[in-house]
Amino acid sequence: MPSSATGRKGARGARPLFGGNALAWLGLIPFFLFAFAFMILPAGNILIGSFQNREGAFTLANFQNLLRPNIVKSYLVTIRLSIVTALIGGCFGLLMAYAIILGGLPKPIRSFLSTFSGVASNFAGVPLAFAFIATLGRVGLVTALLKTLFGFDIYDKGFSLYSFWGLAFTYIYFQIPLMILIISPAIDGMKKEWREASENLGATAIQYWFHVGIPVLAPSLLAAFILLFGNAFGAYATAYSLTGGLINLVPILIGAQIRGDVLHDPNLGYALAFGMVIIMGLSIIAYSWVQKIASRWMK
Amino acid sequence: MKRFGVFILSALIMLTLGSGVFAQSKDLIAAAQKEGQLTVIALPHDWVNYGEMIETFSRKYGIKVNELNPDGSSGEEIEAIKANKGNTGPQAPDVIDVGLSFGPQAKADKLIVPYKVATWDSIPADVKDKDGYWYGDYYGALAFEVNSDIIKNVPKDWSDLLKPEYKGKVALAGDPRTANQAVMTVVAASLAMGAKTPADVNPGLQFFDKLNKAGNFVPIIAVPGTVASGETPITIRWDYNALSNRDKSAGNPNIAVVIPAKGVIAGVYIQAISAYAPHPNAAKLWMEFLYSDEGQLIWLKGYGHPVRFNDMAKRKVIPADLAAKLPPAEAYANIVFPSLAEQDTAKTAIAANWDKVVSVEVMKK
């Protein structure tokens, strides 16, 4: 729970301006109304449809089907892909954001990279898949260069773009920019003077990070991580174009059931989507719990 | 007097029940023009020349054609009808063009309504619903689309694809668990590998297993870009699409279209009118147009075999130059039309077993 009323070591005093009372919740009505009208209500089908069969009668069969081994596997693969790309994208994005903001690089680079990140964060789906096929596919640019310049055929050595790691490598193309954009405000808030002060006091870089840098960034890092996780979790166009269904991701399965020509069991699709909602909900709970622990640690 | 009246009445009834009312009659045209719009779905312009079909219809009758989701699949068309049940806006489709196997289910789900076009009788019986709910419009056979700039030795048959010279070169044009075209590819391979009926897909799955283990299979969905770049220089798709791609490429790259020697599978698509069509008369007029000689020939121009092909050939209304553009008739001599039941069995079996054959676990040799 937010310790807004107690435990704040601040110059300003411990209580929020008006307390979190019921009247204040009214201020959130426009938001909740909008979210209900355009998100909850339309998505209600997820809930309703997953409990129905084709004729509309109530059934739990869809959820039973979720326990099939290939579906369980697809959830695991999707979660694994999302975590991996969130971590890699998050770490490298953090490094890049730090480099361009506090790393002593010329100022124009920051605005260049911000703009680039804005564009690249949504360069996903078919164009991205094709771009990577054109780069690292069997006849891709880099593949061909390595072959002609170094006699090194990466496909002979076992590499394939059409694999879990190939897909992950492609995903981080939009994860890193997202991280850069999201973490920049937090890094902005880290003042240069702190670093200089800590160096003057004799702290090493590692000590600075451990005692000042990471604690300050931690909440934003966690929030960014879960955003990146969600971003990857729901993505499918890139995976579909790159691996043609080779890798079973849940969004691809959902697409196959709802819009596919072959299987066409929309109710199973809804149940799959419901499963994703549950997993996302659990992730949020986990995230809140970690946030709480982290904030306690920082006191 | 009464008998005469009955005679006149029954004559009138017979006149109206004759082809008069259901043909492209003035009444139907007027009613359709009053509606002013037709909403179609999932009709790419270069898919059996739908571009020309739509444009000709629109110009001829002055009816605006609203095109939804050209990239859509048959499944999406059905979902679009369901989702737009109360909606008379432009998102609701009037007519659908879906795979054969979607007909009976759509009829059972009450998503389509019957309408027998004027040329009903010349549509072969095995590709139409006897009550007129849906009927075949065109068909094609699965063909190899080969980038002949990169592949000098063009494969002629399914067994050729297993040769080591095609390592890393063969891809499907879809995912067999979601796309009709890809499912039929597995069925065609199955027939070529000795299956007795289209329902037996095991030889086909084994073929792809072999193709995969040999390293010839590239697990991405082939699109014109990947065929041109050489990432997927050999792919398998409907002949009308392959031929149309060949024409569009205009030599850059050169594309060879080969109907395989064995395992020639026909894919039939069907037309139907949505039960919730906002413009039912425009829909009926569209059907009449499609099944008229004029409409059928437009499809033929797009390399699709119109469903009334045999009837039109018998009546000698097919221009010779058009007939010459199609691949030679001998290539289609052994064409197989899978029945609805066979298609259903095949689909289920492939969907269930595909990832045992080709999946990330399998790829990690």
Place this chain on the structure above:
Amino acid sequence: MKNIKRTALSWLVLLLGLLYFMLPLVATFLFSLKGKKGVLSFVAYEHVFADPQFLKTFFFSFQMSIYTVVAGLALIIPTTIWVHLKVPKAKPVIEIFALMPFVIPPIILAFGLIRSYSRPPLALVTTPALLVAGYVIIAFPYIYRSIDAGLRAMDLRALTEAGMSLGAGWFSLLFRVVLPNLRTAILAAIFLTFATVIGELTLAVLLAWPAFGPYMALVGRDLAYEPAALAILSFAMTWGSIGLIQALSRGKARPGTVVAPGLAVMAEETKPTTTRSTTNGLP
């Protein structure tokens, strides 16, 4: 010494990143030049520009992006500020809402919107407003996260209390104190929303609007070299649009500074110590 080491490392990171980001674009660009056999030519680009649908759909999506940005910011900035200041307990609820759009498949959202809003009295399905509403939902996670990060980085409570004690009204506070400090965050939110809407595919297709995403998908399935040209062009045009937004906002305060001078002094003084404790207030 340490500075040089840090700068060198920053350059290394930057170059690695740029290599990773540029190579696929270069590969796409090179492929797009192969429209004519044997030579490098821009004929694929000529085809794209010759198609009237290209600019038409891009401008449509551009318009929708602007509406989405305006509607999204107007809804979410006040809400997030309100939550930070007055109803911190609502934060977990908002967080859940802010992550839900990721797990609602766009196809389900689209069909759901059609089903709910195709009948009177709420027959919104024929107006672009429904599309914009859908886009706001899709962009919501990014907008919220940006604004939230921005608010976290500034001590909102301190600033507002200081402002009020200086006699500023709510309006003044919002526009002269809070928003300028949120500049980085707001820009990030705008960029992300913009990019999301320009390329969005499913909602536009199913709600039957002539948007850029469906146009790109259509070209992709039909032609060989034009999709690559289109990808490069859409990258460039999105870049241009975002650059434009960035340039237009350059007139205002630079990030990290506060407009009202009196507040600036107080904010600077209190920032280091209070920033740490702000993080304690989070759920």
